[in-house]
Amino acid sequence: MKLLTFKGGVHPPEKKELSKDSPLETFRIPEKVYLYLVQSAGSPPKLLVEKGEEVKTAQKIAEASSLISANLHSPVTGVVEDITKMFHPVLGAPSDLLVIKRTSEKDEWELLEPIDFESSDPKILIERVKEAGIVGLGGAAFPTHVKLSPPKEIDTLIINGAECEPYLTVDHRLMLEKTEELIVGIKIIMKILNVKKAVIGVENNKKDAIDALKKFSGEGIEVVALKTKYPQGAEKQLIKAILNREVPSGGLPMDVKVVVQNVGTAVAIKEAVVDGKPLIERGLTVTGEGVKTPKNVVARIGTPIEELIDFAGGYNGEVDRVVLGGPMMGIAVPNTSIPTMKGTSGILVLTKEVTGSIYTRNCIRCGRCVEACPMNLRPNVLYKLVQAKKYDEAVSEGLFDCIECGSCAYICPSKIDHVRHLKLGKKVYRALRRGK
Ligand code: SF4
Numbered sequence: 001m002k003l004l005t006f007k008g009g010v011h012p013p014e015k016k017e018l019s020k021d022s023p024l025e026t027f028r029i030p031e032k033v034y035l036y037l038v039q040s041a042g043s044p045p046k047l048l049v050e051k052g053e054e055v056k057t058a059q060k061i062a063e064a065s066s067l068i069s070a071n072l073h074s075p076v077t078g079v080v081e082d083i084t085k086m087f088h089p090v091l092g093a094p095s096d097l098l099v100i101k102r103t104s105e106k107d108e109w110e111l112l113e114p115i116d117f118e119s120s121d122p123k124i125l126i127e128r129v130k131e132a133g134i135v136g137l138g139g140a141a142f143p144t145h146v147k148l149s150p151p152k153e154i155d156t157l158i159i160n161g162a163e164c165e166p167y168l169t170v171d172h173r174l175m176l177e178k179t180e181e182l183i184v185g186i187k188i189i190m191k192i193l194n195v196k197k198a199v200i201g202v203e204n205n206k207k208d209a210i211d212a213l214k215k216f217s218g219e220g221i222e223v224v225a226l227k228t229k230y231p232q233g234a235e236k237q238l239i240k241a242i243l244n245r246e247v248p249s250g251g252l253p254m255d256v257k258v259v260v261q262n263v264g265t266a267v268a269i270k271e272a273v274v275d276g277k278p279l280i281e282r283g284l285t286v287t288g289e290g291v292k293t294p295k296n297v298v299a300r301i302g303t304p305i306e307e308l309i310d311f312a313g314g315y316n317g318e319v320d321r322v323v324l325g326g327p328m329m330g331i332a333v334p335n336t337s338i339p340t341m342k343g344t345s346g347i348l349v350l351t352k353e354v355t356g357s358i359y360t361r362n363c364i365r366c367g368r369c370v371e372a373c374p375m376n377l378r379p380n381v382l383y384k385l386v387q388a389k390k391y392d393e394a395v396s397e398g399l400f401d402c403i404e405c406g407s408c409a410y411i412c413p414s415k416i417d418h419v420r421h422l423k424l425g426k427k428v429y430r431a432l433r434r435g436k
């Protein structure tokens with residue numbers, strides 16, 4: 001069988017075997033949830049509750065404040081114990097946080113009305129996606145209702161089942177255990193976008209998921225096997241592999257008539273529309289050599305990650321770091337009282353033995369990072385330009401085309417952390433442009 005793929009990329013050890021056979025387990029309702037107000041890309045939502053107020057499970061507690069913003073709902077039945085600030089690992093700074101204390105072990109739900117999607121207008125469906133606070137669950141956390149309202153004509157929906165980050169297996173389990181829900185979610189998205197064609201792209205290391213999905217395909221929904229290579233699940237690489245279309249530099253998938261959605265997001269859309277359930281929990285993988293029993297978990301948003309590490313049997317060996325997400329694009333956290341967010345696809349506990357020595361040496365001009373870059377950039381040159389604070393030159397060299405996939409840093413024999421520098425370079429360039 002011919003496997004679809006893209007040029008460049010790397011082959012890090014998959015490490016999926018640690019958790020891929022562990023079925024999704026539902027974690028108990030935490031005694032307290034810690035909810036950052038910033039859970040998505042765009043503006044933070046406007047708070048609707050006050051300290052001391054009682055809330056039900058799934059009650060809207062913050063409302064989208066602008067076009068790119070997402071509603072937030074209470075993951076538990078309880079009382080707003082505090083509104084404070086806590087270090088936000090994605091923003092890298094303290095950020096507004098709600099602490100909700102559970103007052104009942106059972107949920108008192110405030111669900112939305114279920115919708116019969118087949119007989120509904122697409123506008124009603126998209127309004128529901130917005131109302132339910134759904135964001136991209138692949139990690140980027142972009143508000144889904146915005147992505148599903150492209151100002152251009154779309155002809156294909158691509159469903160991202162690549163899960164190319166090493167260690168993570170939650171999307172694999174969703175494809176196996178929630179196959180029907182996923183297909184319903186895809187049909188809802190197809191109706192919203194008014195497209196007749198959807199393609200589910202799955203890396204070939206998940207053959208059982210490909211077989212399960214094929215049983216439900218048809219009616220314009222196709223399943224394709226992708227080569228197992230990182231970053232196969234990045235939007236531009238997925239579109240190139242599946243449709244042989246190239247998103248232009250600085251462009252978006254809609255520029256080539258495509259919308260890409262992650263499998264977890266499609267399942268969340270099914271739950272919001274058919275079951276009336278807003279986004280209050282998500283599946284994630286708790287894994288790495290640093291936990292005793294790696295597993296796939298469904299947990300309420302705002303659960304402290306230390307509780308989920310305990311649920312996975314606690315620490316194993318000498319732990320070096322804990323990362324939100326996978327090892328390539330994830331973010332290391334300063335402590336484990338940090339809670340999960342809508343965009344948290346995994347909790348990865350790495351031991352010292354695995355991370356090894358990470359001190360940086362000088363570039364030896366081997367060119368491996370250039371070969372590995374899926375965006376045809378010269379990461380070594382970009383790194384040097386950013387280090388020399390030559391931001392304009394770095395932008396001309398393609399700084400903003402970098403998708404921050406980490407392939408260059410992974411392959412570099414000198415262990416240069418290009419991504420950290422390139423991210424910083426983008427941040428400084430934007431700040432300089434704003435005159436700060
Ligand atoms: S330069 Fe950017 S896009 Fe290219 S390999 Fe490095 S992180 Fe990925």
Ligand code: SF4
Pocket residue numbers: 362363364365366367368369370379380408411412413414415416
């Ligand atoms: S892989 Fe590392 S050492 Fe080789 S050229 Fe790129 S930055 Fe330099």
